[in-house]
Amino acid sequence: xxxxxxxxxxxxxxxxxxxxxxxxxxMLIGSDIFFDLLxxxxxxxxxxxxxxxxxxxxxxxxxxxxxxxxxNYCSVAVETNLDNVIKEFFQIESFPTDSFDSxxxxxxxxxxxxxxxxHSRTKSGRYIIFLPMKENADFVLGFSQENAVKRLNGxxxxxxxxxxxxxxxxxxxxxxxxxxxxxxxxxxxxxxSYYIPHHCIYKPEKTTTPLRVVFxxxxxxxxxx
Numbered sequence: 001x002x003x004x005x006x007x008x009x010x011x012x013x014x015x016x017x018x019x020x021x022x023x024x025x026x027m028l029i030g031s032d033i034f035f036d037l038l039x040x041x042x043x044x045x046x047x048x049x050x051x052x053x054x055x056x057x058x059x060x061x062x063x064x065x066x067x068x069x070x071x072n073y074c075s076v077a078v079e080t081n082l083d084n085v086i087k088e089f090f091q092i093e094s095f096p097t098d099s100f101d102s103x104x105x106x107x108x109x110x111x112x113x114x115x116x117x118x119h120s121r122t123k124s125g126r127y128i129i130f131l132p133m134k135e136n137a138d139f140v141l142g143f144s145q146e147n148a149v150k151r152l153n154g155x156x157x158x159x160x161x162x163x164x165x166x167x168x169x170x171x172x173x174x175x176x177x178x179x180x181x182x183x184x185x186x187x188x189x190x191x192x193s194y195y196i197p198h199h200c201i202y203k204p205e206k207t208t209t210p211l212r213v214v215f216x217x218x219x220x221x222x223x224x225x
Contacts, residue, residue: 006045008052015058141194142223148195155200165202168211194221
């Protein structure tokens with residue numbers, strides 16, 4: 001605390017002459033005793049921020065003083081060649097195409113080539129790509145028509161008991177035919193095709209979509225595939 005510019009009257013006897021120097025606390029007193037020690041005289045010093053309050057122990061200094069703030073800064077400067085900095089930047093930002101291509105498997109190369117040859121983009125920005133099919137796959141698809149027909153017959157038994165549900169299902173199937181998303185079976189050879197079974201979820205309390213048809217594309221064939 002800097003008190004060089006503070007003039008304390010010579011007649012004033014301070015209770016603590018070295019009040020500006022930090023030190024240990026000699027004694028703690030309660031507020032009941034503190035106010036009994038105070039006297040009437042009060043001196044406001046010229047700076048207006050400090051007050052000398054008379055007490056039984058001498059004048060007590062109170063108030064505030066401007067504090068000196070000292071800030072320490074530490075910095076490290078490293079000189080680097082600008083050409084090396086730019087070179088390292090481009091090495092970090094560039095994609096290592098040569099090393100990446102050399103680590104691709106044959107399957108990854110096929111997928112990339114398949115995408116480049118078959119993908120297209122709609123007006124809305126959506127990408128469309130053909131599903132890749134493995135050649136000489138190590139599995140046989142098996143028969144799926146029997147399971148699909150069996151589940152379809154179960155649906156018809158349910159529709160025969162509910163005319164409203166039957167009407168909704170027929171309308172749904174007709175819509176799929178009209179949109180070209182479904183076709184009638186002509187070729188009886190079912191070894192080259194996969195028939196997707198489906199079932200209906202009927203909620204009459206819904207006014208907008210009381211019927212929802214769910215296709216079970218994960219249904220297994222006779223070979224378990």
